[in-house]
Amino acid sequence: MLTTEEINTLDRDHVWHPYAAMPNAVPCFPVEKASGCEITLNDGRVLVDGMSSWWAAIHGYNHPILNAAASAQMEKMSHMMFGGLTHEPAVTLAQELARITPGSGDNKLDKIFYCDSGSVAVEVAMKMAIQYWFNKGISAKSKFLTIRGGYHGDTFEAMSVCDPVGGMHHLFSSTLPQQLFCNRPETKYHEEWDESDIQNFQQALNKQKDEIAAVILEPIVQGAGGMRFYSPHYLQRVRDLCDEHDVLLICDEIATGFGRTGTMFAVEHAENVVPDILCIGKALSGGFLSFAATITSPKIARVFEQGPAGVLMHGPTFMGNPLACAVSLASLQLLQSYDWKEKIKFIEKQLTTELEPCMDSPHVEDVRVLGAIGVVEMKEPMDLKMMQPRVVEEGVWLRPFGKLLYTMPPFIIQSHELRKITQAMVTLATRRRV
Numbered sequence: 001m002l003t004t005e006e007i008n009t010l011d012r013d014h015v016w017h018p019y020a021a022m023p024n025a026v027p028c029f030p031v032e033k034a035s036g037c038e039i040t041l042n043d044g045r046v047l048v049d050g051m052s053s054w055w056a057a058i059h060g061y062n063h064p065i066l067n068a069a070a071s072a073q074m075e076k077m078s079h080m081m082f083g084g085l086t087h088e089p090a091v092t093l094a095q096e097l098a099r100i101t102p103g104s105g106d107n108k109l110d111k112i113f114y115c116d117s118g119s120v121a122v123e124v125a126m127k128m129a130i131q132y133w134f135n136k137g138i139s140a141k142s143k144f145l146t147i148r149g150g151y152h153g154d155t156f157e158a159m160s161v162c163d164p165v166g167g168m169h170h171l172f173s174s175t176l177p178q179q180l181f182c183n184r185p186e187t188k189y190h191e192e193w194d195e196s197d198i199q200n201f202q203q204a205l206n207k208q209k210d211e212i213a214a215v216i217l218e219p220i221v222q223g224a225g226g227m228r229f230y231s232p233h234y235l236q237r238v239r240d241l242c243d244e245h246d247v248l249l250i251c252d253e254i255a256t257g258f259g260r261t262g263t264m265f266a267v268e269h270a271e272n273v274v275p276d277i278l279c280i281g282k283a284l285s286g287g288f289l290s291f292a293a294t295i296t297s298p299k300i301a302r303v304f305e306q307g308p309a310g311v312l313m314h315g316p317t318f319m320g321n322p323l324a325c326a327v328s329l330a331s332l333q334l335l336q337s338y339d340w341k342e343k344i345k346f347i348e349k350q351l352t353t354e355l356e357p358c359m360d361s362p363h364v365e366d367v368r369v370l371g372a373i374g375v376v377e378m379k380e381p382m383d384l385k386m387m388q389p390r391v392v393e394e395g396v397w398l399r400p401f402g403k404l405l406y407t408m409p410p411f412i413i414q415s416h417e418l419r420k421i422t423q424a425m426v427t428l429a430t431r432r433r434v
């Protein structure tokens with residue numbers, strides 16, 4: 001086994017980390033193993049996990065049920081090409097996804113395209129929308145309208161609909177597709193709806209509907225773009241207006257899907273909002289491995305049976321990976337084997353109570369909680385290089401970014417573990433050296 005020092009040296013010499021310089025300016029902590037909500041570092045320290053590995057590990061780590069599903073599938077085959085072949089894990093997972101996603105009749109989200117990551121699911125959704133209109137003989141509809149403050153992934157088409165400022169568009173402006181942006185919703189989740197909040201969106205849609213293939217947004221929670229929770233009425237109005245203007249609606253639930261916000265999918269916070277295309281990922285496999293899907297309805301899928309653009313032009317090498325499908329099905333069954341809604345309510349309540357003291361700090365701008373997401377927004381951006389070791393000293397794992405100190409713990413977290421996280425957040429937010 002390598003020493004912590006040896007791992008750090010090799011890491012610095014050869015390994016690139018997310019959004020990082022090479023070598024990494026902020027050193028990483030080597031992890032030896034993880035189980036439940038505990039991450040064990042190579043130096044023996046044990047941290048309570050407040051990140052679920054970026055929204056994904058909803059059942060915690062090393063879960064025996066997910067491990068068993070993976071082992072059983074591995075005994076048969078871990079991968080098989082999906083062109084011309086199919087298998088039980090892919091079809092049973094598809095059946096289960098079709099059962100739990102919203103919609104009915106011609107709008108039922110029951111046509112599933114498997115992808116290998118969230119960004120790819122977004123790429124596929126955007127292709128699907130463009131090809132949909134092309135196949136209907138309307139090739140002018142090829143742009144996307146989105147709200148500022150969004151995040152949809154790091155591949156080019158996905159990046160083109162990320163927030164134009166936070167999404168680093170200026171670096172890639174010569175190659176990035178030019179999309180349409182409108183103001184983000186201002187009405188917060190619990191606030192009374194103000195109809196003027198939709199005006200900017202309505203104007204943009206009205207003006208350019210003939211060029212717009214689809215609206216793409218994260219429903220209710222804008223995640224990596226700022227951790228904001230907005231009014232379900234906004235989403236409702238977006239759905240109505242898309243219908244009125246003959247524009248498709250893509251909902252990116254890669255972060256919010258599978259219970260995180262208190263409902264199975266965040267669109268369920270609004271009444272009768274069914275997107276035309278839904279992207280899922282992250283928690284789909286319970287954080288076991290990279291897996292995602294783009295899901296649409298018979299209404300959209302039908303167009304691909306014939307037409308000038310023909311079939312949907314996408315097919316990843318690892319599409320429908322049997323191991324990922326088997327683990328994802330086990331993860332979905334595990335989620336539904338207990339009263340997860342009650343558990344999320346419990347987490348929400350504890351986060352709300354225990355993060356509230358942060359509001360007393362002069363450094364804190366806002367504290368907000370929705371489902372199993374707790375956010376402390378600071379007035380000034382934090383210095384990650386300084387903050388990250390302090391987080392670890394508190395015995396927890398959190399990854400602050402910009403002004404945001406936030407947690408989205410595994411759903412299985414116990415009350416005393418969550419308290420450790422909230423206490424660390426209160427300490428870090430209130431005793432912050434500026």
Ligand SMILES: *Cc1c(COP(=O)(O)O)cnc(C)c1O
Nearest residue numbers: 117118119151152153223254255
């Ligand atoms: C993480 C995320 C993505 C990208 O998923 P990857 O698996 O990292 O490619 C897209 N959309 C949203 C809302 C996300 O949170």
